[in-house]
Amino acid sequence: MANTAIVADESTDHLWDGGVTPMKVSYGKLMMWFFLLSDAFTFSALLITYGMIRYSHPAYEGAIQDFAFSQEYWPIPEMVFEAVPFLHGIHAPLVFVGIMTFILILSSVTMVLAVEAGHRMDKKGVEKWMLWTLVGGALFLGCQAWEWSHFIDGSDISNNVGSNTFMGANLSFNQYGPPNFAALFFFITGFHGFHVFSGVMLNFIIFYQTVTGKLERVGHYEMVEKVGLYWHFVDLVWVFVFTFFYLV
Amino acid sequence: MEHQKNQVQVIPADPAKIKKIWKVAGILAAITAVEFVIAFTVPSSGARNFVFIALTLWKAFYIVSEFMHLGHERKSLIMSIMLPLLFVIFFIFIMMYQGARIFEALY
Numbered sequence: 001m002a003n004t005a006i007v008a009d010e011s012t013d014h015l016w017d018g019g020v021t022p023m024k025v026s027y028g029k030l031m032m033w034f035f036l037l038s039d040a041f042t043f044s045a046l047l048i049t050y051g052m053i054r055y056s057h058p059a060y061e062g063a064i065q066d067f068a069f070s071q072e073y074w075p076i077p078e079m080v081f082e083a084v085p086f087l088h089g090i091h092a093p094l095v096f097v098g099i100m101t102f103i104l105i106l107s108s109v110t111m112v113l114a115v116e117a118g119h120r121m122d123k124k125g126v127e128k129w130m131l132w133t134l135v136g137g138a139l140f141l142g143c144q145a146w147e148w149s150h151f152i153d154g155s156d157i158s159n160n161v162g163s164n165t166f167m168g169a170n171l172s173f174n175q176y177g178p179p180n181f182a183a184l185f186f187f188i189t190g191f192h193g194f195h196v197f198s199g200v201m202l203n204f205i206i207f208y209q210t211v212t213g214k215l216e217r218v219g220h221y222e223m224v225e226k227v228g229l230y231w232h233f234v235d236l237v238w239v240f241v242f243t244f245f246y247l248v
Numbered sequence: 249m250e251h252q253k254n255q256v257q258v259i260p261a262d263p264a265k266i267k268k269i270w271k272v273a274g275i276l277a278a279i280t281a282v283e284f285v286i287a288f289t290v291p292s293s294g295a296r297n298f299v300f301i302a303l304t305l306w307k308a309f310y311i312v313s314e315f316m317h318l319g320h321e322r323k324s325l326i327m328s329i330m331l332p333l334l335f336v337i338f339f340i341f342i343m344m345y346q347g348a349r350i351f352e353a354l355y
Contacts, residue, residue, distance in 0.1 A: 032263045033325070036329075038333060040336075048336075048343045051343065055347025108335075110316075116266070210324070232316045235315075236311045239308055243300050243301065247300050
């Protein structure tokens, strides 16, 4: 803590135009917090909508071994998300989404380390950890692309929708359950994936500005902190999406 | 800061701080691992969902408080961010109630 205090106290950059610092944070950081608060409302609304729509459909009642996809009831998530790349036909519930969760948590950790290096004006450290954060974000996006394409194409098990046999999912029908199940999957994980994508873009800009020495010339690495807040928020949202979409 | 242009002082890392970061990371990974064990061993029930939500909030606390550093900010900032989220709790209850009524009307 003592180290960071030196950097923060000597600089007057964090003073607002009125010459004071409300809540002892810079203007940019406070606005990032308020933006994240509004974004938290958006994601809460989406997840609560998921809860409401799920509640308004019948739940599957019976032994989990006998579970089969049907339009009549809401599917059990671990029976839908059970595929892993290169392991075709093997029932591995939630394994792939677990890997995605760990990737995102790890990239959040490397982001904290980048912010920490920024406090110490350690350019090399910021470069290294920002690069790892970028790798984590890109890996997560790749995983999500695979997950989506598998969800859309379907597996070997097709299902009867009305009088037709249907495989995979689109916005009108899906083999897994009621139409709203796929619609909510696309909307919620898609909106989160878009946040991850913008996060990777922002991280790249910061990484670039670090490498070219721009942030060092500015005299502090506060941009790393601000973008870091956004990146942690994306991780935070995934923690909730993971629980409410995949576990519960 | 202009005079420092060519010789930026790099402050050496504080091992205690780095250790703390990895400790929080370890806690997050451990909680996620526990969630998996529960998902595979315990049959679905209301109590299981309650445990999942509790573990999720526990993880959220560590991310927001340590990684996002909110726990170390001024109390006024903590309250400015946390208090508006009370609306979310209110929203959860009305929408769950709504969902149950729709279910009753349809089935």
